Amino acid sequence: MSLRHAVLGLIVELDGASGYDLMKLFEISLANVWTATQSQVYGELAKLTADGLIEVAAEGPRGRKEYRATDAGRDELRRWLVEEQPRPARRDGVLLKVFFLGQLEPERARAYLRDSAATMGERRDGLAALQQEVTWGDDNLSLYGRLTLEYGRRFFAMRKEWAEWAEAELARHAAPPEDADRA
Amino acid sequence: MSLRHAVLGLIVELDGASGYDLMKLFEISLANVWTATQSQVYGELAKLTADGLIEVAAEGPRGRKEYRATDAGRDELRRWLVEEQPRPARRDGVLLKVFFLGQLEPERARAYLRDSAATMGERRDGLAALQQEVTWGDDNLSLYGRLTLEYGRRFFAMRKEWAEWAEAELARHAAPPEDADRA
DNA sequence: CTTAGACCTTCCAGTTTTGACATGTCAATC
DNA sequence: GATTGACATGTCAAAACTGGAAGGTCTAAG
Known part of the structure; x- marks a missing residue:
């Protein structure tokens, strides 16, 4: 609850x-x-x-x-x-899609990840801008609100980087047989 | 759905x-x-x-x-x-607590974050170990399962680092007047 | 033979969440 | 004086989720 x-x-x-x-x-x-x-x-x-x-x-x-x-x-x-110790909710619609991305053509799958990376980048930048703008008070809500805002920024940054990495991984698998035995 | x-x-x-x-x-x-x-x-x-x-x-x-x-x-x-474009679920019990941590004594709040960092570190290590153990096939579920597993690892790593950062922030605020004008 | 353990499904009661719909008041503008 | 828009509360049905309980079958080990 x-x-x-x-x-x-x-x-x-x-x-x-x-x-x-x-x-x-x-x-x-x-x-x-x-x-x-x-x-x-x-x-x-x-x-x-x-x-x-x-x-x-x-x-x-x-x-x-x-x-x-x-x-x-x-x-x-x-x-x-x-x-009370909260159990971290493990439910993520974006990730769920990634899990089934194999059902699409590889090129579409990679496009999805590229899109995702771009969106996450925007969100990260949005929060970063917010951090600059906001004048923080000395009250508790300000202090702890600042902590959660930074969390949000890191979260989106992580997500962006991961999407880029994942896209590269797919690229590796999509066209791997190029230099396997090229001396 | x-x-x-x-x-x-x-x-x-x-x-x-x-x-x-x-x-x-x-x-x-x-x-x-x-x-x-x-x-x-x-x-x-x-x-x-x-x-x-x-x-x-x-x-x-x-x-x-x-x-x-x-x-x-x-x-x-x-x-x-x-x-369909998924809306990222924004609900996190752990973070919700952080938001209200100001209601506790600063020392308790910091202890909570330290605990949290430790837990996240364990989870991260658990997934990292899993990555080493698992022998991946060439099928889609393996490929995309690998991507989501790596996401999990990065997620916990981010979370650990953030908790450590947040704990340090609280420490800064708890005892700030020590070297303000110490030449 | 028997028994433990994995396999496998169905049903349900209670809680939480979603996404509206309905209703009305006060302040300022045109 | 009428209209707009922020302010403010309340109710409801449907969907989703939780946490079991209950019942039954096959296999292998002892």
Whole structure:
């Protein structure tokens, strides 16, 4: 149950936020780490409230509800951080395709990897640019947000390099018999 | 719907396999790419059969059913490879924790990253050892399986290095005022 | 002969995720 | 005064995923 802790964690760090606020955070700062839809966020807020981990601290203009973490909520976040060990999710649609690329003509397969390398390069550059632009504060969210952003940059860089390597590997196999016994 | 294409893809490549065979493949060769439980695999086989993408080609000893792809199935796999563009799944429990590590004492946070780095190092070494051990054939599954295995190795290596870097960053912030103006 | 272990499938109950649809308020602009 | 757009919440059905339980068959070793 990670969505629950993502929501809870944001509320604890922000010390008060509405579902709408959280949605924006999911879209922006948590985008590379955990995604969530509206229905998930609002649903989870209701559950967290029912379980006494958060509470409605104030109500604002448009039916806005500002949630704040209870002591039980802060304890639970801490417990999750310390005790629970996440199993790394091993699911990757891009890689799944690579696995079956042998079903295409070699030239198409290599084109796919070249495309992939280009896309990853762009993403890496995008994050690198972001790193330059953003002025970081001294708060926790800034510090740890910076760490995850750097992770994203490294991830895309790794991926780009791998795609280039893989493309070269395919090239080697596609036309190998050229210099096998050329003295 | 990627599970569907993972199952379909394996059946196409193997040119005939039972649910049991597929399960083993998911556990071994597809482990770093896509995971699936028994109920998912058998369920998907039923659906694929109903949709005419695969068919029971033979029945074996223990109620074993050997599935084979139909022409429609092969077309669908190809269509998926060429047309559909996967959206990279952005969900990572380990990173999610890092995002909230500011809730712990700095020393605990650093310990978490050190642990993480160690775990990633072990995994990387595990895959590296596997690369040495395995004797690769000349078939497609071998070639492309080799590519994804190398991806896994690079992924864990990147992750280890990042965790070490992040730990150092935290250390810098934990005790920064030591040599600011030490001539 | 018997028994352990690999082989093999089916079903299910509960949870999570997805992707809408529905509803309404407030602030600023035209 | 009307319209647009950001703000804000809520509900739902369908799909996907989890984690088993249950039941049965063949083979080889002891």
